[in-house]
Amino acid sequence: MNNNNYGIYVHIPFCKARCGYCAFSSCCDYELQEAYFCKLFQEIDRASDLSAPITTIYLGGGTPSSVDVKYLDGLFARLTSRFDLSRVAEVTAECNPESVTDELLACLERNGVNRLSFGLQSVNDDTLARIGRVHSYADFEAAVQLARKYGFDNINADLILGLPESAEDFRRSVETVANLPLAHVSVYALELHEGSPLYRLCNEQYPYTDDQLADMYDYAVATLAACGFARYETSNFAREGRRCRHNLNYWTEGRYYAFGAAASGFVGDVRYTNPFSVTDYLASPLECLRGECQTLGISEQANEFVMLGLRLDDGVSLAEFADRYGCEFFTFFPNAAALAERGFLAVERGFVKLPTEKFYIANSILCELLTDIS
Numbered sequence: 001m002n003n004n005n006y007g008i009y010v011h012i013p014f015c016k017a018r019c020g021y022c023a024f025s026s027c028c029d030y031e032l033q034e035a036y037f038c039k040l041f042q043e044i045d046r047a048s049d050l051s052a053p054i055t056t057i058y059l060g061g062g063t064p065s066s067v068d069v070k071y072l073d074g075l076f077a078r079l080t081s082r083f084d085l086s087r088v089a090e091v092t093a094e095c096n097p098e099s100v101t102d103e104l105l106a107c108l109e110r111n112g113v114n115r116l117s118f119g120l121q122s123v124n125d126d127t128l129a130r131i132g133r134v135h136s137y138a139d140f141e142a143a144v145q146l147a148r149k150y151g152f153d154n155i156n157a158d159l160i161l162g163l164p165e166s167a168e169d170f171r172r173s174v175e176t177v178a179n180l181p182l183a184h185v186s187v188y189a190l191e192l193h194e195g196s197p198l199y200r201l202c203n204e205q206y207p208y209t210d211d212q213l214a215d216m217y218d219y220a221v222a223t224l225a226a227c228g229f230a231r232y233e234t235s236n237f238a239r240e241g242r243r244c245r246h247n248l249n250y251w252t253e254g255r256y257y258a259f260g261a262a263a264s265g266f267v268g269d270v271r272y273t274n275p276f277s278v279t280d281y282l283a284s285p286l287e288c289l290r291g292e293c294q295t296l297g298i299s300e301q302a303n304e305f306v307m308l309g310l311r312l313d314d315g316v317s318l319a320e321f322a323d324r325y326g327c328e329f330f331t332f333f334p335n336a337a338a339l340a341e342r343g344f345l346a347v348e349r350g351f352v353k354l355p356t357e358k359f360y361i362a363n364s365i366l367c368e369l370l371t372d373i374s
């Protein structure tokens with residue numbers, strides 16, 4: 001049924017300070033590290049499964065690079081004893097520039113980490129200060145340089161589109177990053193919840209229209225492409241052979257374990273999510289951790305497969321769809337043929353995809369495509 005890849009996601013929620021746009025499960029109280037990792041190890045022990053070889057591991061956060069390395073060593077030892085890691089091809093650790101040290105990089109290297117993902121967000125120091133980041137652009141450059149000294153050559157940088165900065169500042173970030181020796185760049189759209197510290201600032205002083213944001217995004221796509229970073233998913237750009245395998249597994253409806261606060265996993269036909277806050281995660285008895293649990297029927301899985309797959313530039317393989325769900329794509333989705341006729345879906349070489357110029361209205365297309373599913 002699935003793509004035979006099994007991933008592991010581990011959420012490490014500790015951060016030195018809280019960014020003004022943060023919507024993740026994060027916590028600045030490092031006194032809780034001991035208790036958190038103790039709970040995490042128990043959770044891993046409980047899920048232990050040596051039957052499905054793991055292909056990717058991803059340490060996300062939070063700021064995984066900011067915790068005491070003894071906990072990272074302990075985490076990898078635990079994963080090694082509880083899962084079959086003999087087929088792991090990619091191990092990513094998210095890092096914030098200010099916390100990258102020799103000690104950290106040596107620890108990541110000895111534990112098999114082969115991909116680093118940096119939260120950079122902008123190359124403009126004013127912007128970084130305004131959004132509550134605790135690093136400068138120079139810190140990022142120094143961290144990348146140090147990482148390369150340790151042999152890390154598969155490095156990603158995240159940028160955010162729509163921050164409280166000028167469009168010119170954003171373009172400068174894109175140009176700078178596109179010319180660095182990186183393997184991968186992600187460009188995410190800023191999402192702000194009403195009441196978050198940046199909400200007023202963004203809306204009052206930097207009220208970008210959707211058209212302006214679309215122009216900025218187009219600029220990023222073209223600039224990155226010109227420097228060898230091809231878009232392969234709406235927000236992700238990679239050099240040849242450097243697509244993120246862990247995320248590709250998500251987007252192709254693969255399976256993955258997830259551990260830690262707010263972590264969401266998908267094992268067998270069950271999707272589960274752990275308590276969001278660190279305190280709720282710590283307070284929850286082990287057997288109650290996967291509080292939100294949902295068994296997905298075949299129809300829901302097919303919908304998800306298409307919803308995620310259409311974010312990929314490659315689109316959805318018609319043969320794989322039929323193989324997975326026992327039904328032809330155009331039969332399963334009664335509205336698909338009409339959408340294709342109107343130019344909202346394209347079929348090329350056995351794949352169905354969103355035409356590039358329709359990326360901006362992806363949500364409306366998906367709404368029409370995925371309705372009327374029995």
Ligand code: SF4
Pocket residue numbers: 014015017018019021022023024025026061062063096119
């Ligand atoms: S580094 Fe990430 S998780 Fe931590 S506060 Fe900033 S946005 Fe939130």
